[in-house]
Amino acid sequence: MRKIRKAIIPAAGFGTRFLPATKAQPKEMLPLINKPTIQYIVEEAIASGIEDILIVTGRNKRAIEDHFDHNIELEHFLRQKGKWAQYKEVLEIAKMVDIHFIRQKQQLGLGHAVLCARSFVGNEPFAVLLGDDIIDHPAKPALQQLMEEFYEHQKTVIGVQPVLPEEVSKYGVIAGKQIRNRVYQLEDLVEKPGLDQAPSNLAIVGRYIISPEIFDILEVTEPGSGGEIQLTDALRVLCHHQGMYGCLLEGDRHDIGDKWGYIKATLSFALQGDDLRDHVLKYLHERLQSIPH
Secondary structure (H helix, E strand, O other): OOOOEEEEEEEEOOHHHHOHHHHHHHHOOOOEEOOEHHHHHHHHHHOOOOEEEEEEEEOOOOOHHHOOOOOOHHHHHHHOOHHHHHHHHHHHHHHEEEEEEEOOOOOOOOOHHOOOOOOHOOOOEEEEEOEEEEOOOOOOOOHHHHHHHHHHOOOOOOEEEEHHHHHHHHEEEEEEEEEEEEEEEEEEEEOOOOOOOOOOEEEEEEEEEOOHHHHHHHHHHOOOOHHHHOOOHHHOOOHHHHOOEEOOOOOOEOOOHHHHHHHHHHHHHHHHHHOOOOOOOOOHHHHHHOOOO
């Protein structure tokens, strides 16, 4: 049985939906409460059993590398001040897992970003986690849910969740038959279809376990939607050649690349924390009471 040991996190995008906040800082470093969003993605990968992570970055993304490295001056300061809880927290970030970095020198799409990781992956199946999707499940990480399906079928598995009909044009969408609870045997994938062309309302939501044969396909994939090399287009070819599965992911998904999704994620995580829940509830109650009826 092939084990999933490696994960790719593409993080080279410009973050245009969050301009001007992302003009000089990576969108992946925007905080959810007191942690940058990319740390939640890394923690999910680690909790799922991933041993090595490659983050695909671009220009002006150095802050991501710095975050997962030691900060000697900060660590020394925290020790001097006796702030041991904070010292332990920042120290653990640098020791979480083996994290590697490579630059995507041109913005040619998600498929190209994955292709940049070919030498890192080698000839083994691998995970891909997109940083815009935080999927919160209290018991089982979204990536682990996919890994369990991969170990059963030994074929590519992609994470899906239902979306509203008016939103299907924003996503890759699957066509297939349900073979058991939460699992679909795929027949096709369509990148950002119009409502009248969408084969279902099940959208690909940023978690994948992919067979290494995808790299040969990506090498010859022509630019598609938006003039970019789309991972969905390559997965479609792989699906027709090898077969593929979709797994309906359990958990609350937050599209943190979207302003409203980011606000919802912040509120959701704040309400989970004992130190913030009562303050947030009190504030929301007061605000609702002040709105004229």
